[in-house]
Amino acid sequence: MTAVPPSPEIRAILNNAGELELAAVHAPDGAVIRVDLNAESPRMLCTQGQYLAPIQAPPGTRIRYRLFIGKKGLxxxxxxxxPGIPDVPPIPSTLIPCTQNRDFLIYDWAARHEAVCRLVRKTQPELLFIGDSITHFWGGNPVDEPHRDILQKSPETWAACTEGMRxxxxxxGYDRVENALWRLRHGELDGAASNAVCVVLIGTNNLAENxxxxxxxxxxxxxxxxxxxxxxxxxxxxxxxxxxSVREGTTERIAAINLRLKALASEQGFVxxxxxxxxxxxxxxxPEELSADGLHPSAPGYERIASVLAPVIRRAAEERKNDAAKKPFLPSGVSVIEPPMEQSR
Structure with a gap:
């Protein structure tokens, strides 16, 4: 009589820190656990985030999980x-760190995370660009798939912005704020210079959800x-x-958010x-010549972005050399650096 192999399953336990740990048991080679948070859909898709570390979430958070091989769920x-009494009101999704896999047809999110962690540990960078696909598809290292130049839209302007710095x-791609938060908490800053220049652009993918x-x-x-x-x-x-965007009011909404980001920078001492x-x-x-899809810059678009960012980054780099730890980055207060209006057309 032939023994029936045990069915694959996922075991879930809370560790001593109150984090959820998931482990695949009797799973075939190549199987991965994917998770999502508080989702309403009755089924899970392969585009959900991959489980990579213990999950930190507030009481009442519903965490779903399923084994996948490629696109097939097991x-x-x-x-x-x-467990515990949920917070009232509930904590917004932007504050619950989690992984994602929405751009799985273009690149491997989990593999890129590991590549970034290795790169940061090895090179101890002094300049970090933190963001979503607008940053991802610009240029620089790590390169996900060298044979696919779709992910390197303008390496020349990237080089202009990063010249002389690690x-x-x-x-x-497709990161939301909570995905960037997960990455920063799980190794992507480990080994970077303590006074690194950090260029942050994140949140546009949250507009439809938050x-x-x-x-x-x-x-x-x-x-x-x-x-x-x-x-x-x-x-x-x-x-x-x-x-x-076809969504009415998007332009006005972005303008309002930017005013609040400007205030946040002033409050916190950012540029x-x-x-x-x-x-x-x-x-x-x-216009189409600056972006094929109306959001992600083309090579000429990145050239315009670099014309603003490169001087700002150079100024920050000079302050690092002047031992910024002993004096304020901007002695007279935070300067809001914006492109000259006459160049905005």
Whole structure:
């Protein structure tokens, strides 16, 4: 009589720190656990984030998980509810660190995370770009798949912005604020210079899912994570780039968020800049020659972005050399550096 092999399963336990740990049992080679948080859909897709570390979430958070091989799910999704009395109101999703896999047809999120961690440990960068696909697809290391230049839209302008500095690209396609927060808490800053220049552009992918307040809370948390781990970091906070959207009021909403980001920078002592202003025409739309999809810059678009960012980064680099730990980055207060209006067309 032939023995029936045990069915694959996922075991879930809470560790001593109150984090959820998941382990695959009797799973075939190549199987991975994917998770999502508080999702309402009755089924899980392969685009959900991969389980990579113990999950930190507030009481009441519903965490679903399922085994996958490629795009095929094994078994049914299971749900674990974090114990305790839920916070009222619930913590917004932008403050719950988690992984994602939404751009799985273009690149491997988990593999890129590991590559970034290795790069940062090895090179101890003094310049970090932290963001989503706008940053990811610009240039620099790590390169996900060298044979696919779709992920390197303008390496020449990247080189202009990073000249003379050890740089790392911490941009991840389709990342939301909470995904960047997860990455920073799980090794992507480990080994970076404690006074690294950190260029932050994150949050545009949250526009459809979150309120302005939730997005701002998440960006504040990302910047706080940088400061906690790199105590002398110089943070350059970028305003949201414009986007051609069918959603009514998107332009006005981005403008309102940018005003709040500018205020956040002033409050926290960051440098604020809006290079995205150079991406629009007189009507306020992003022309096709600067962006094929109305959001992500083309090579000429990145050239305009670099014309604003490169001088800001050079100024920060000079302050590092002048022993910024002993004096303020901007002695007379935080300067808001914006592109000259006459160049914005």
């Amino acid at each position: 078994g049914e999704p299971e749900t674990f509810v974090m 740089a790392a690209n911490l941009g991840f 309120t302005d307040e939730e997005i701002l809370l998440g960006i504040r948390a990302v910047c706080g994570e940088i400061r906690n781990r790199l105590t002398g970091a110089f943070i350059i906070l970028q305003g949201f780039y414009p986007r051609n 604020y800049t809006e290079p995205g202003r150079l991406m629009t025409d007189e009507s306020g739309r992003v």
